[in-house]
Amino acid sequence: MREAMLPVYAPPEEIFTRGEGMRLFTEDGKVYLDFIAGIAVNALGHAHPKMVEALKDQAEKLWHTSNMFRVRGGEELSEKYCANTFADQVFFTNSGTEAIECALKTARKYHYVNGEPHRQEIITFTGAFHGRSFAAINAGGNPAYLEGFGEPMAGFKQLPFGDMHALKAAISKDTCAVLVEPVQGEGGVRDIPESCLIELRKLCDETGTLLIYDEVQCGAGRTGKMFAHQWCEGKADPDIMAVAKGVGGGFPMGACLVTEEAGKGMRPGSHGSTYGGNPLAMAVGNVVFDELAGEGFMEEVRRVSGTLKQGLASLKDRHPEIVEEVRGKGLLCGLKLNRAPKPVQQLAREKNLLVGVAGDNVLRLAPPLIATDADIREAVEILDACLTEAKAQES
Numbered sequence: 001m002r003e004a005m006l007p008v009y010a011p012p013e014e015i016f017t018r019g020e021g022m023r024l025f026t027e028d029g030k031v032y033l034d035f036i037a038g039i040a041v042n043a044l045g046h047a048h049p050k051m052v053e054a055l056k057d058q059a060e061k062l063w064h065t066s067n068m069f070r071v072r073g074g075e076e077l078s079e080k081y082c083a084n085t086f087a088d089q090v091f092f093t094n095s096g097t098e099a100i101e102c103a104l105k106t107a108r109k110y111h112y113v114n115g116e117p118h119r120q121e122i123i124t125f126t127g128a129f130h131g132r133s134f135a136a137i138n139a140g141g142n143p144a145y146l147e148g149f150g151e152p153m154a155g156f157k158q159l160p161f162g163d164m165h166a167l168k169a170a171i172s173k174d175t176c177a178v179l180v181e182p183v184q185g186e187g188g189v190r191d192i193p194e195s196c197l198i199e200l201r202k203l204c205d206e207t208g209t210l211l212i213y214d215e216v217q218c219g220a221g222r223t224g225k226m227f228a229h230q231w232c233e234g235k236a237d238p239d240i241m242a243v244a245k246g247v248g249g250g251f252p253m254g255a256c257l258v259t260e261e262a263g264k265g266m267r268p269g270s271h272g273s274t275y276g277g278n279p280l281a282m283a284v285g286n287v288v289f290d291e292l293a294g295e296g297f298m299e300e301v302r303r304v305s306g307t308l309k310q311g312l313a314s315l316k317d318r319h320p321e322i323v324e325e326v327r328g329k330g331l332l333c334g335l336k337l338n339r340a341p342k343p344v345q346q347l348a349r350e351k352n353l354l355v356g357v358a359g360d361n362v363l364r365l366a367p368p369l370i371a372t373d374a375d376i377r378e379a380v381e382i383l384d385a386c387l388t389e390a391k392a393q394e395s
C-alpha cells in the first residue's frame with residue numbers, strides 16, 4: 001500500500017493504531033515506550049482524557065466557520081498566551097511552518113510601515129530548521145532541503161551558529177530580523193546559553209532589528225518553562241514568536257505571537273488562513289495550555305528533566321567510546337554520538353523504545369512531558385543495552 005505514498009519519508013514497518021500516555025500500540029499488540037512523541041508534539045502523551053473529551057465535545061457542536069467569524073475558543077486561548085508571555089496579540093495557524101511564515105511577513109511589514117521598506121534581510125544560523133515552505137527552507141538554509149527547488153530566495157543570510165562577532169558585523173541598515181531557535185531541534189539539539197540570548201536581545205534593541213524566536217519545538221513546556229526563552233526571566237523576550245507542535249498536543253495547530261508594536265503593520269487583509277484557529281484546534285489548544293499552566297506541572301517537568309539528564313550522563317560515562325556529549329535542555333535532549341545515530345535508533349526500536357535523531361550525529365529524545373522517573377529509567381536501560389550492542393557490532 002505504501003507505493004501510493006509520495007516517498008518523502010522512509011518509515012519502518014510498524015503501524016501504530018492506538019496510544020495511551022507514554023505508550024504506543026501496534027495492531028498486533030506490540031507495545032512501545034514513546035520517547036519522541038511525534039517529534040515533541042504529544043506534550044500530554046497519547047489520548048489524554050481531557051483532550052479527548054474536549055475534542056469530542058467540540059466535534060458534536062461546531063467544526064468550522066473560517067475566520068470570517070469570531071471563534072470564542074481562539075479569543076480565549078490568545079488571551080491566555082498573552083497573559084503568560086511577552087505577547088499582545090496572536091495569529092493562529094495549522095503548523096509550525098505557517099507560524100514562521102506569519103512571523104517573517106509580520107517582521108517585513110513592520111519595517112515597511114515604519115518607512116524603512118529596505119529592511120528585508122532575515123538573519124538565521126547554521127543548523128536552523130524552520131519548516132518546509134519556500135520561505136522556511138530559505139530561512140533554514142540546509143542545502144539538502146534547498147536542492148532542486150530553484151534559485152535561493154533573496155533576503156536571507158545565514159551565519160555560523162553561536163558566532164556573536166559575525167552577527168554584530170552582519171547587522172546592517174537592511175536587516176529586518178534575527179530568527180533563531182532558543183534550543184535548536186533538528187540541527188542537533190543545541191541550546192543557546194541564556195547570556196547569549198540576552199546579548200542578542202540587546203543587539204537587536206540597539207539596531208532596531210526585530211528578534212523572532214522559533215519555539216515550535218522547544219516551546220510548550222518542553223524545557224521546563226512554558227517557553228524556552230522564559231529561562232531568561234524577561235531579559236531576552238522576542239518581538240515575535242512562532243509556536244506549534246506541543247501547543248496542540250497532537251492536533252495540528254500553531255501560533256504566531258507578537259507585541260503590539262511588532263504587529264502594527266498587520267491589518268485586515270495583510271494575512272490569513274482558512275483553518276487557522278478553527279474551533280476543533282482551539283478546543284484542544286485550550287486544554288493543553290491549561291494543563292501545562294496547571295499547579296506544579298512545570299516543576300514536575302523540571303524535576304523529571306533532571307532524572308533524564310542524570311541518566312544520559314551515566315550513558316556517556318559508560319559508553320565513552322560512542323557518546324561524546326549530552327545535549328539539550330529539559331525534555332528536549334539527546335546524545336551526540338561519534339557516529340550516525342540511525343543504527344542506534346533502530347536497535348532501540350527493536351527493543352520497543354522509540355527515539356529520534358537530529359543533525360550532528362545526535363540521538364534525539366523528546367518524550368511526552370508526563371514522563372515519570374520509571375519511564376526514564378526504562379528508556380535509559382534500553383539505550384544502555386543499545387549502545388553496548390552498537391559497540392559489539394563494530395568489532
Ligand SMILES: *Cc1c(COP(=O)(O)O)cnc(C)c1O
Nearest residue numbers: 095096097129130131185216217
Ligand atoms: C517542526 C518545526 C518547524 C515546522 O513545523 P511544521 O509543523 O512541521 O510545519 C519549524 N521550526 C521548528 C524549530 C521545528 O522544529
